[in-house]
Amino acid sequence: MKVQRSGLSLMALSASVLAITAAQAGQAESNGFIEDSTLDLLARNVYWHMDRHATGAQDNREWGQGFHLNYSSGYTQGTVGFGVDLNGYMGIKLDSGRGRSGSGLLPVDSSTGRAEDEFGSLGGAVKMRLSNSELKYGQLRPYNPVIAVADARLVPATATGFQLTSAEVDGLLIDAGHFTSSKDFNQAGSRDGFYAGYAGVEGGNVDYLGANWVASDALSFSAYGSRYEDLWRQYYGNAIYNLPLTDEQALNFDFNIYHTRDNGKSLAGDIDVTAWSLATAYSVGAHTFTVAHQRVHGDQPFDYLTLGGGGFQDSIYLANSSQLVDFNGPGERSWRATYAMDLASYGVPGLSFYVSYIRGDNVDGSKMDPTSPYAYYGDSEKHWERDVNVQYVVQSGAAKDLKFRLRQATHRISGTSDVDSDQVRFIVEYPLSVL
Template sequence: MKLNPLSACPLLLLGALSPHLMAEEAGGFLEDSHLVRTQRNFYFHRNLLNNPGGQNYREEWAHGMMLDFASGYTRGTVGLGIDAYANLGLKLDSSRARTGTDLLPVDSRGEPEDEYSEVGAAVKLRVSRSELKYGSQAPMNPVFGTGNARLFTPMAIGFSLNSREVDDLLLDAGHFTAGNDGNSTNNDGALKALYAQVETRRVDYAGFGWTPSDSTSLTAYTSRFDDIWRQYYAGASQRLVLDDERALTFDLNLYRTLDEGQKLAGEIDNTTWSASARYSQGPHGVTLAYQRVHGDEPFDYLGFDRQSGTSIFLANSVQVLDFNAPNERSWQLRYDLDLAAFGVPGLSFMSRYISGDHIDDSHYQGGPNGAYGRYGDDGKRWERDIELRYVVQSGAARDLSLRLRQASIRSTEEVARADTADNNELRVIVEYPLQLL
């Protein structure tokens, strides 16, 4: 649930008083509580290259302060608890001519806000090893994941149930009716199909994750976006240790999506899958992935008013593009390097290149409610990503991280119009989490 943004101060005060409250009250509720304060500084630059008549240059800089509180549970057969958070976002640099990165909300005149804040909370109930929660949450699973790609995490409002009564087996279910972007203070925003941009007021999901060993995992989920689609997911991962220095990891992800109810996004009959293999040797890692869309509409997933969720567990869903266009096939080559082996612990490097082709929606039969853009019948595109990340390993600044992310994408003309215009972008993210309790 969301509260008036101006009421963020009481939760910040709670953070300051929590050590005293903990000393005064006995029981698991406060003994097992955690309070984390996170500072996140985010610079976002994007230069659009083929956006005629639109905004070609976007550049914003913002700072976010987050306070996250997770209580323990009261003692007894049925335990009660609460999770709460407070966010405050500050504009460091932006203008009406440079908005559009989704770091900051804009007012009715299109001007970026100087600051924005929100508070949210969820109550939780635990019986044995099962937990029922209601309120503002950030689920993360293959069919309903909220994500964290901007200053704050988008939140969804509803119920969730998680159970670990059997070792190595997670049972997971949820019912959500509203949400809000990370750059919004709206407490009753819409849940959407991201690419179709149509709203649903009800999402239900259920699934399980089984990890019989540290090297093997199996996952299956089903979800319903009311009057849009029913979606089914299956995933598997296997790691094979070759020796002390070498290992192979295989991942498979499969989605099946079918229209449902009033078909607000039009007719949908889509099967999308990806397979990847990663070879690691010491500090080096090389990944090869293939992804395929079978359907005349894009593979679609959870969105909010403007931002996307992360319920797309596909190998070629990367920094900017998802490579999920109608009938698209795509390859990825990725290289990872851990520079701890070269005397710089905490420093890592990643580079990848993804190429997609065979994009074709010429047979799209969306009907009167068809909501997807037209990609043409012979589309191609590619994306190149480079990332450098450093995490402080010790001392007063331990866990402080600096992340540099650069991406370039190029597409054929119709694909760029339907999805994402060609661009070069740079993101600089500095984050410092500090555990107060």
Template sequence: MSAQKNGPVHSTETATVKIHSLAAMALLLSGPAWAGQSESAGFIEGSSLSVLARNYYFNTDRANGRSNQKDWSQAFIATYQSGFTQGLVGVGVDAFAYWGIKLDAGSGRTGTGNLPVGDDGDPDDEYARAGGAVKARISNTVLRYGQMSPSAPVFAQSVSRLMPQTATGFHVSSTEIDRLAVEAGHFTSGTDQVNTNRDGELWATYALVTTPAVNYAGARYKATDKLSLTAYGSRFEDIWNQYYINANYAIPLSKAQALTFDFNLYRTTDHGSAKAGTIDTTAGGIQAAYKFAAHTLTLAFQQVAGDQPFDYVGFGDTGRSGGSIFLPNSVQYSDFNGPGEKSWQLRYDLNMTGYGIPGLTFMVRHLRGQDIDGTRVTEGAYANKYGDGDKEFETDAEARYVVQSGPAKDLSVRLRLAWHRGDASTGGDQDQVRVITEYPFDLF
């Protein structure tokens, strides 16, 4: 199911859990922010400024008399990262500035999550916000305070719309031990994609209740070149405690063939005053990917055990869903996370580099979910959201091209299509088209 909040449907847009896990591991284990303090080049000397120009066309055609959602927008996303001052304790600053522009949108087709909507029901012509965080480093440990875009499996922003989400709080991360990356966070507010204030709410997305603070801690350990392990725990005060484990194992079969297995498990129980009601849910997924030459075939199974859906964080005054659902069947539209839901996915990827067209890739996948039953919940935030025997299916297709050289190097164009059918609890029937163009460039 996709999260529904204030009418519109939202998606975490997770392609695969493997991508999430490896990207997060790479962020923790590489980059100038993780070099030892003894290697600091200095506040100015180690700084960088980059801009991402993102153009986004979004069109959802919804059945059963619901209004369609459609807009075309442009964003400029600037990110500045200073170096650290030299000495035992290095200090620095991370900052961002976002500017979004309406190219085409109307009052009868709002709700995409790409543009703010005024009191008159019309999308705003433009919007902007800026923020940042101060940081301090000792050895290979960094403490930050301010506005950040978290990426933990139990507390992550969504990257599925025009602008990033942010959260305000403290974050500490460390790579003091070889092959081990640890982090912890304490956050008290969030900003969604279409609001500009820094003191918005933090939510339980499906329950539609807020929490005053989120705390989490976790670690990622690269046991061998083939095996990586991840474990996290989080607390949404007065809503839930949530725990997560992941194992990723890659088996090279030959120069052109490999098998990759990925296992993810969440366990969620209610906490404190239990503002969302009783929660006793286990959600897990396993996927196997077989790569042969330019082709990758993936099979995934996911199940939610419990009378409540698998729920996760939402950001900002509108409570738009975040990205902390690292399960294989959370895809372009649906999360396939209803109570008791079992879902399968079959996916095929083609990389055209092997056929002489580097930078061009294709993907198609089909998912089916069934056995959704929410009727055993009669009170609390999840009551009356699901029927008995609800089901859904979704087919997605994607084509993406990244320019490999020349003046437009790294320019990417991506076409994403989704066809979803299911009962009302899963979001019903709708077709979706997204065209996303991105051009990153470094100013220094």
């Protein structure tokens, strides 16, 4: 899945505030290992239809049911608290077939080309907390600009390693990690590696260090540095500003920038790329209008981490990364316009939708080393994508929080790096809090 960042920087700022607030809850407020425990079950049903308009390109049409069971203990009381997180994930095939598999919903049997009937995994992590700092080891779900494992199919992807978060200073969250293996959202094991998505090359371990600072209710900053062993070093910066105009109107600005250089054995060849985006959103009542511009400077595309199951992850926070493509080709320039509406103001709480149009051009693969794994871009490529998303969440009653989401995307290209395609996803989710 490509991340659809709608440009609503206020939402991103709010997420940063909530993350830091949660981290600052602190060991002093622990009620105990059992007393603070939670057990949640999520049932997710996904229908996926991809139509690629090209000779020899395989279309996908699959339907599956997923279940997520997540247990999170509290922390033992005392100066240092200890706890565990446990998870069980299962995916079941409802419809697929030879020639229609490969959407990423289900693992594919390489000997038959058919999707597996079912798959699952059990995992967990141990954790400790001192003051407002938390250290975890095990099967985790890191989510930040340099390593963000996705939850875009039947079950989530995970990464195995260490993660440390610390919120000892008000408004400041430190985030660091070391990860050695992964499990994609269509895999049962947890011993696969990490890959450069567009190069299709596997590297080694992943290390990162980052900081998120909420300077005020309106302004936040993020900075991350990472090393993907034998592939690249990557640096990221972000600034988000929300400017209220009236009680009903506001402007939001969201700036993102990455710089990537090859590292170690340079398994994907030479890489020297800077990519940035700026999104501006104007909201008035139930309506939000967003425009965004994105650029890639370099002879290679902007690449990012994926896992072994073949699906793209969320480790790209550029504004024009969309449902089907990322608009991240070498030298590419792209523009996006989005309209979003929340119908709660019109008497239909829980119903929302958005529509986006993105156009990219100036893709230039002519300066690419012919031996590079990225040497499939043409010269002067251009393309566009249109995304439509409609979502409804039941607000009350026995089915409260039941969510329906319909996503449709259309992509058309003049070039060699991709094909024309149309995709429909229909997703139904029902969360249940057991404890």
